[in-house]
Amino acid sequence: MSSVALGSVFRDVGFLPKNAPRNSEGRRFWIKGSAVTSPQGLQAANLRPKSSTKAVRVGVLGASGYTGAEIVRLLANHPQFCITLMTADRKAGQSFGSVFPHLITQDLPEMVAVKDADFSNVDAVFCCLPHGTTQEIIKGLPNGLKIVDLSADFRLRNLGEYEEWYGQPHKAPELQKEAIYGLTEVWREKIRDARLVANPGCYPTSVQLPLVPLIKAHLIELKNIIIDAKSGVSGAGRGAKETNLYAEISEGMHAYGISKHRHVPEIEQGLSDASHSNVSVSFTPHLIPMSRGMQSTIYVEMSVGVTHDDLYQHLMAAYEGEDFVKLLQKGAVPHTRNVRGSNYCFMNVFPDRIPGRAIIISVIDNLVKGASGQALQNLNLMMGYPENLGLQQQPLFP
Numbered sequence: 001m002s003s004v005a006l007g008s009v010f011r012d013v014g015f016l017p018k019n020a021p022r023n024s025e026g027r028r029f030w031i032k033g034s035a036v037t038s039p040q041g042l043q044a045a046n047l048r049p050k051s052s053t054k055a056v057r058v059g060v061l062g063a064s065g066y067t068g069a070e071i072v073r074l075l076a077n078h079p080q081f082c083i084t085l086m087t088a089d090r091k092a093g094q095s096f097g098s099v100f101p102h103l104i105t106q107d108l109p110e111m112v113a114v115k116d117a118d119f120s121n122v123d124a125v126f127c128c129l130p131h132g133t134t135q136e137i138i139k140g141l142p143n144g145l146k147i148v149d150l151s152a153d154f155r156l157r158n159l160g161e162y163e164e165w166y167g168q169p170h171k172a173p174e175l176q177k178e179a180i181y182g183l184t185e186v187w188r189e190k191i192r193d194a195r196l197v198a199n200p201g202c203y204p205t206s207v208q209l210p211l212v213p214l215i216k217a218h219l220i221e222l223k224n225i226i227i228d229a230k231s232g233v234s235g236a237g238r239g240a241k242e243t244n245l246y247a248e249i250s251e252g253m254h255a256y257g258i259s260k261h262r263h264v265p266e267i268e269q270g271l272s273d274a275s276h277s278n279v280s281v282s283f284t285p286h287l288i289p290m291s292r293g294m295q296s297t298i299y300v301e302m303s304v305g306v307t308h309d310d311l312y313q314h315l316m317a318a319y320e321g322e323d324f325v326k327l328l329q330k331g332a333v334p335h336t337r338n339v340r341g342s343n344y345c346f347m348n349v350f351p352d353r354i355p356g357r358a359i360i361i362s363v364i365d366n367l368v369k370g371a372s373g374q375a376l377q378n379l380n381l382m383m384g385y386p387e388n389l390g391l392q393q394q395p396l397f398p
């Protein structure tokens with residue numbers, strides 16, 4: 001596309017810089033050959049967000065990471081939320097479009113360091129920062145802000161357990177008390193009134209969505225729950241790590257965190273809440289060579305006299321009318337590729353050949369229902385909107 005054609009595409013959708021020249025009707029236009037007639041020029045022009053009539057001004061802390069980028073992608077189609085603040089750490093000072101060229105057409109503020117962030121123009125934040133860094137940053141935020149924290153920093157109610165699994169004492173225990181765990185389909189009534197929501201981890205989301213209703217209905221035994229889970233590599237974030245290089249990940253798979261992954265206490269907290277007793281699980285995550293997607297294959301013992309069809313019928317009833325949690329037709333196998341890019345969790349229940357046991361399969365996109373999609377679902381609720389607003393993207397295929 002020529003620079004002139006690019007300009008004519010963008011002119012009507014408001015991507016021109018505010019200081020661009022105006023025609024006799026007062027509309028801004030591109031000057032052929034100027035720096036702002038190419039995508040690179042678009043970045044160099046340092047665009048500020050256009051004035052917006054959208055009701056809620058949103059900050060994205062950690063916008064230069066994978067979950068931050070995914071929030072931006074989802075918000076592009078949100079009718080009520082606009083982004084007025086973005087932060088980064090190493091990439092502070094860079095334009096978002098230069099860090100994520102697939103989103104270059106979005107009219108966004110420049111990313112600044114958290115310490116330089118101005119929250120006066122912000123009603124709510126998505127906190128997409130590494131765990132451990134988040135508690136102190138959230139402690140320093142203005143009181144009136146609604147916060148959805150995607151990190152693990154406020155998920156565990158027991159501070160001793162937090163210290164044991166995360167290797168450091170909690171730095172904001174007073175805030176932990178008010179945090180609401182954001183597994184939307186289970187806790188939505190509490191989430192509506194929350195100021196601070198701890199968005200669940202990706203593995204815990206894929207595990208709790210099928211198991212919580214079954215445990216609440218006493219349909220499965222609380223012992224011998226075995227979870228074999230697999231994640232795409234984006235689950236590990238965008239930071240460079242030798243273990244996540246293409247050559248280390250491709251053409252193979254491996255387990256990690258065996259018997260000591262930090263999602264164990266989070267899963268056990270959710271299942272214990274559902275059963276009002278202490279539940280322990282065996283959980284083994286694996287890294288597989290795909291960029292996004294997650295599957296949990298869960299082996300359970302059914303309660304005496306319960307059949308796998310009872311599990312199926314109960315999940316059907318539990319999630320009837322839910323926008324994002326779908327029980328597939330009997331026998332259909334959930335595939336990660338069928339939820340890619342969407343906020344869906346697809347699940348199904350299968351009889352094991354060993355009598356009394358069943359196999360449950362649950363799939364999500366780790367970056368959407370496992371992170372940014374669920375975070376947006378929660379902020380919708382916190383701001384009084386339908387929880388599916390801006391989240392109706394269908395899965396990408398192939």
Ligand SMILES: NC(=O)C1=CN([C@@H]2O[C@H](COP(=O)(O)OP(=O)(O)OC[C@H]3O[C@@H](n4cnc5c(N)ncnc54)[C@H](OP(=O)(O)O)[C@@H]3O)[C@@H](O)[C@H]2O)C=CC1
Pocket residue numbers: 061062063064065066067068087088089090091092114127128129130131133150151152200201202234235236237238239366367370371
């Ligand atoms: N990826 C996933 O599938 C999921 C992730 N999560 C959680 O969400 C959070 C974000 O994950 P993800 O987006 O994958 O992570 P990334 O590593 O991709 O991004 C981290 C972001 O935080 C910024 N950052 C890093 N260190 C600091 C610091 N000390 N102070 C301020 N900003 C900092 C980075 O900035 P810069 O790039 O400029 O250095 C970047 O913007 C994590 O807590 C993660 O565990 C939860 C569910 C799923």
Ligand SMILES: CC(=O)N[C@@H](CCC(=O)OP(=O)(O)O)C(=O)O
Pocket residue numbers: 131150151152200201202203231232233234235236237285287
């Ligand atoms: C593939 C991979 O590395 N996945 C991450 C989990 C991603 C996630 O949900 O992490 P938080 O609990 O930090 O939010 C891990 O195993 O640590």
